[in-house]
Amino acid sequence: MADFDAIVVGSGCAGSVAAYELAKAGKAVLVVERGNYAGAKNMTGGRIYAHSLKKVFPDFEQNAPIERRIVHERISMMSPDANFTVDFTSDEMGKEGQDSYAVLRGSFDQWLAEQAENEGAEYIYGIAIEELLKDDSGKVVGVKAGEDEITAEVVLLCDGVNSLLTDQAVGAKRPPAHALAVGVKQTIELPANVITDRVLAGSDDEGAAWLFAGDCTKGTFGGGFMYTNKESISLGVVAGIEATANHGKAPVYQMLEDLKNHPAVAPLIKGGKVVEHSGHMVPEGGINIMPEVVGDGVLLAGDCAMMCINLGYMVRGMDFAVAAGQMAGQCAAKAIDAGDTSKAGLAPYKTALENSFVLKDLKQFKAVPDFMENFERMFCGYPEMIRDAMNTMFIVDGTPVQPMKKSMMPIVKQVGIMNLLKDVRGAMKAL
Numbered sequence: 001m002a003d004f005d006a007i008v009v010g011s012g013c014a015g016s017v018a019a020y021e022l023a024k025a026g027k028a029v030l031v032v033e034r035g036n037y038a039g040a041k042n043m044t045g046g047r048i049y050a051h052s053l054k055k056v057f058p059d060f061e062q063n064a065p066i067e068r069r070i071v072h073e074r075i076s077m078m079s080p081d082a083n084f085t086v087d088f089t090s091d092e093m094g095k096e097g098q099d100s101y102a103v104l105r106g107s108f109d110q111w112l113a114e115q116a117e118n119e120g121a122e123y124i125y126g127i128a129i130e131e132l133l134k135d136d137s138g139k140v141v142g143v144k145a146g147e148d149e150i151t152a153e154v155v156l157l158c159d160g161v162n163s164l165l166t167d168q169a170v171g172a173k174r175p176p177a178h179a180l181a182v183g184v185k186q187t188i189e190l191p192a193n194v195i196t197d198r199v200l201a202g203s204d205d206e207g208a209a210w211l212f213a214g215d216c217t218k219g220t221f222g223g224g225f226m227y228t229n230k231e232s233i234s235l236g237v238v239a240g241i242e243a244t245a246n247h248g249k250a251p252v253y254q255m256l257e258d259l260k261n262h263p264a265v266a267p268l269i270k271g272g273k274v275v276e277h278s279g280h281m282v283p284e285g286g287i288n289i290m291p292e293v294v295g296d297g298v299l300l301a302g303d304c305a306m307m308c309i310n311l312g313y314m315v316r317g318m319d320f321a322v323a324a325g326q327m328a329g330q331c332a333a334k335a336i337d338a339g340d341t342s343k344a345g346l347a348p349y350k351t352a353l354e355n356s357f358v359l360k361d362l363k364q365f366k367a368v369p370d371f372m373e374n375f376e377r378m379f380c381g382y383p384e385m386i387r388d389a390m391n392t393m394f395i396v397d398g399t400p401v402q403p404m405k406k407s408m409m410p411i412v413k414q415v416g417i418m419n420l421l422k423d424v425r426g427a428m429k430a431l
Contacts, residue, residue, distance in 0.1 A: 004030045005336050006250055007143055007152040008121075008131050011038040012105075012327035013048075013318050014302030015158030016112035017056055021329025023119035027336060030150065031113070031121055032143065034128040034159075041160070046234065046315065047209055048108075049100045050416050054321040057115065064111050067102035067229035068207030072199060075313050077262065078214040078224075081388035083264035099354060100254030102207055102234070103119075103318075104187070129159070132168045132298070139342065140169060140297035146246075154332045154341040155298045158325065161283045163304035170298070172291030176304065177242040178284030178373060181222060184256050185236030188272035194230050198268050199228055211313065216259045218249040219380030222371055224259050225315070226268070233269055235260065238282055240373065252279075268375075283308045285369045287362040293324075295348050296343045301328045307358065309365050311431070312372055317320070320358050327352040339420040371430035377415060377423060 001224065005027035005431045008019045015031060016038065021088055022029045035041040047070055053060050060066070076085040092098055113123060133149055135140035142151035158164050161180070166172040194202040199208040207228030216224035222239030237255045244252065259265055283306040290307070293300045301307070301324035308317035331349035335341045353359045372378070401407075412420065 002142070002151040002153050003371045004028045004150065006154050006156060006332055007032065007150060008156045008158060009143065010158035010160060010302070011035075011113050011123065012109060012158060012160065013112065013313060013321035014307075014328070015156070015327030016109065016116050017322050018117040018156050018158060018301060018329035018332070019121040020056065020112070020119055021326055022333050023116055023121040023413065025330070025333035027333055029116070030126055030152070031116065031123045032129055032145065033123065033125050036126050037110060038113035038123070038125075039106040040125075041208055042105035046103065046225070046318070047100045048314070048322070049261070049319040051097045052319040052326070054097060056322060057312050061101075063400075065104070065110075067104060067106040067227075068201070068205055070100045070102065070209045070227075071201060071206045072208035072210075074208055074210040074226075076210065076212045076214075077383040077386050078212050078216055078262065078264065079383040079387045080215045081263075082390070083262070084383070084386045084390060085264070095218070095278060100209075102209070102229050104229055104234070104297075108132075114328050128164070129334060130164050132165055134297075134389060140295065144293070153297075153336050154346065156328055157298060157300045157304050158302045158328075159304050160323075161281045161303040161306070162307075166291055166300060166304055169300065170292040170295040175283065175289045175347050176215040177245070179283065179289045179369065180241050181238045181282040181284045181310075182241055182244070182252055182254050182279065183236055183238040183282050184277070185234055186256065186274050186277045187229070187232050187234055187276035188269050189232045189275045190269070190272045195228050195231070195233060201228070204230065204429035211315070212259070213312065213378055214380070215262070217244075218258075219256055219376075220244055220249070221313070221376075221379060222255075224255075224267070224308075232275065233272065235265070235269065238303075240284065241281075282310075284310055284373075287366050288369060290362070293353065294346050297346075298343050299328045299332060299346055299349055303327050305360065309362060309368065310372065311365060311368055312378070316361075320362075323356060323358050324353060327356065327358075335357060342383055365431070366431040371426050375423065375426070377419060381415050385411055388414075408417055 008031045011033040022122045050420035131144040210226040212224035221243035227234040307320035335345045
């Protein structure tokens, strides 16, 4: 007889939600986390879209340690000496199931773990699982931690992008460097009312999500981000590993320092105190690098299954992880009840993913990673073109004004009209 019905490796969004669903179904669940507490290894200062979390915890807004509700979407094209920003707000962003919130994963992940523990899941921290146990047929039957072997009917891998176990579980090789990025982030403490005033929010419960492209990564593939918490700002840079190694003009930590000092960002964080500095790898390849998510005795969910997508104007991962964790936990519980945790017995998990927004959205945007990786003018070219165009429109110095067509065409020609049309066509096809 197995020691547990299920073992979950990792206590992020996917892992704790899966454990919660299994425990709620009456299963004996063990969660093993290599960090010293849930969220210890999660540097994400980002946002969670509420729709998937509400299906697990309908009233999470009343209890979860969420930060500000996002009411401003900002996208910037940044050159060294200028910044062009689109600021969008809409009543639609506040409607039930369409809302989103900034989160700090250290506290948020601990809350998720508490929900699973309250249902009966057991947690062990500070242990790295580096080996899966398999029976003679090759089916996963547990995990090995040091000299200890712990068995289970099913193992759920939710151990992040740098998984130590996916190769053993389903034969998935490490993703190529061009499909991964490295992120660095600082949490900068500021009074709540100062943040509210600086981002033009209506109250201390509202805030902004801001994405940057261009000079924040020194013209290479990647971008910057800013999310408003209640009494801090999460500011960071994500840069493609291969692009930075081959073409980068600065290390990632320097990119972040320069972003903090950019004239468009420096006033936002003026007087703030850095209370956290962290780094993390990010999967950028989407469904193109997704491994098999079902194996004999094992399921994969979250970042270890590469369930993340960067669309340039939006970054998603947490809502995928929550939904996948819920489906993994529910399907695993049913397979245990049926006495069949083989690959065939666990296959309904893959079907559930295919019928949900998770795989449908990842498939919809399967061309985006390659397009963005090769969209060099987005990071070096278009920010400068927009700067020059805006300077032409808004600078008044007594020189006679030229017709718009005459003044703009030389600026556009610097990039190339055919290049512009090619990029628009590529974006329309990818998105």
